[in-house]
Amino acid sequence: MYEEFYGFSERPFQLTPDPAFYFESVTHKKALSYLGYGLNQGEGFIVITGEVGSGKSTLVAHLKQKLDDERLTVGEVVTSALDGEEMIHVAARSFGLDVTGGDKAADLAAIELFLHEEARNGRRTLLIVDEAQNLSIGALEELRMLSNFQLGSHPLLQTLLLGQPEFKQLLAHSDELEQLRQRVIAAHHLEPMQPGEIEPYVMHRLNHVGWNGNPEIDSGIWVKLHKATGGIPRKINQVMTRLLLLGAVEEQAVLETDMLEAVIEEMSGDAAPVEDATSKVRPDREGPAADAIARAKDEARQADIAPATQTPTGAATQTAAQSASEVEARDKGLLDHQIEAIEAAFAERDKHLMAMRSEIDRLGKQRATGNLPEDIGARLAAIESRLDEQESSLRNVLGMMIDYFESQGSREAA
Template identity: 35%
Template sequence: MYKEFYGLKEMPFNITPDPHFLFFSPRHQEAIQHLRYGINEKKGFIVLTGEVGCGKTTLCRYLLNEIENRPIETALILNPRVSETQLLQAILRELGVEKVKQSRQECLEQLNALLLKLIDQGKDIVVIIDESQNMTFQALEHIRLLSNLETNTQKLLQIILIGQPELKEKLQHKSLRQLRQRILVHYDLQPLARDEMEQYIRYRLIIAGANGRPEFTKAAMGKLFKHSKGIPRIINNLCDKSLLSAFVRSKDMVTWWDVRRAVKDIKKL
């Protein structure tokens, strides 16, 4: 509705993890540098944690786009709430295997043979597991065992675990101490600061095609930060509804009252 009114090419505050809209705050720059370092230096286990809606999945999508043209095979697992065997099968399918074995041992042998083949072709293999906080202790331990797959000179797999703060707590469990010792790269993504949030909003508007309109007043920005706590997904929700409110009034300026209405709308959900 308001896209045409404000002359935008696309909706600026969708909550989908679109890397085209990724705003590189200092925190996000540090996070992507940690991921790059872990992959380039073949560190084995890499962990990225952060609150819900802080941009972890968007960073993951950006990373996948970035390494797309490199000799790297990737497996992206979006639903890790599965058994160890199902996890192996999902990794195999993501790596392009059509006829996946049924038993865990057969899958493990199949994966090992595939990894050796890919390494022989000069490729690296990266497995990214999103929402890793949902994995069972048994599945996490099984992932550690996968890191034992190696040649005389290198590990066959690099594994990136992405999850909410509960993942950090889970990794502290004594049953996972061996896995914890193998995590050589870890970054905890924090919400945006107030000034970063303002830059984030303006950046997304510019990417969406804004040319000076709409604008958010300082008071509107203050209320946005108070209720979003700097979490990008909440910022997007509030900004989207605030823009709709300003559009209904046929105004270019988004005010404190527009944000107030947006907050009230979200609280009803």
């Protein structure tokens, strides 16, 4: 949806790893250096770890594009919880071997024969194992045993292990993995991107899909985006997707910081317990105050004190005082709701006016350069229509304010 509104060739922030969108941050550049060194050694294990969404899969997809298919055969395993025997079978299948019997000895023999054939044909073999933190100790030990296959003095198999931080800890501290640990020739942990890398990352992905300046992006967004995502690429993609969707729904030509804050708040609420609908009145973004005031009135009616039950004579005065206090608190709460709704309405109005002024300024600059767009008439008509909507909304708000104050019959409320 938003890619059509902004004229993108495809979605710039899709979550599926795509090497075409690879961005070389400082930490990814280091990872590629370690990978290059390790692959040149042609033996042992290379280990890349990082948080969920840190870009491990995209890094490997980018690496595979750089590899020479004529000289290197690659098998890939994305694991669940595998034991040793299952690991051997899945590794054999990753190289396209026909191993259907479930016989570990037969699977090992097939793998060894395959590795020898590849070596005789002048090809090296790399096994990439993703989600390595899910592997059992037995499965990791079987991978170590596979690294023992040799042709003369030349190793036949090299393995790249990708995992989350817990795999890094397991590998560093498990006594049972000492032999595997000794065969790790290169390792790198992917760190989150730095604050100064957020803007280049976002613009890199936008430029890849044909971004031409629409939408404009408020410069204040980058610091808030880093703070909200911790510099994790997948989280950045999630937030930017929501932000672009919001911009398209509201037909905004500028992505502003308040829009980002709204998206972050909404995403935070997705994982939070559902809040009582009466605990906070939230005005809609279009014509907000009218709906908020109407809801506040409904809440007040629902909060009316039920008829008092019979009480002992001595407690009648106290009960009446409590009822009066509750009524006063209810009225005060309603007034607070009204004030909040009115403030939100004016803030919303100001935001829309600022957006329209920005649009008019852009048109003015285009006119000065003699480069007016073909749809100038339609855009001016849209601005005029939005001004009329804001004026109508404001009149409605003021009318409901008057109606509310008159219904209270109190000069103090006014």
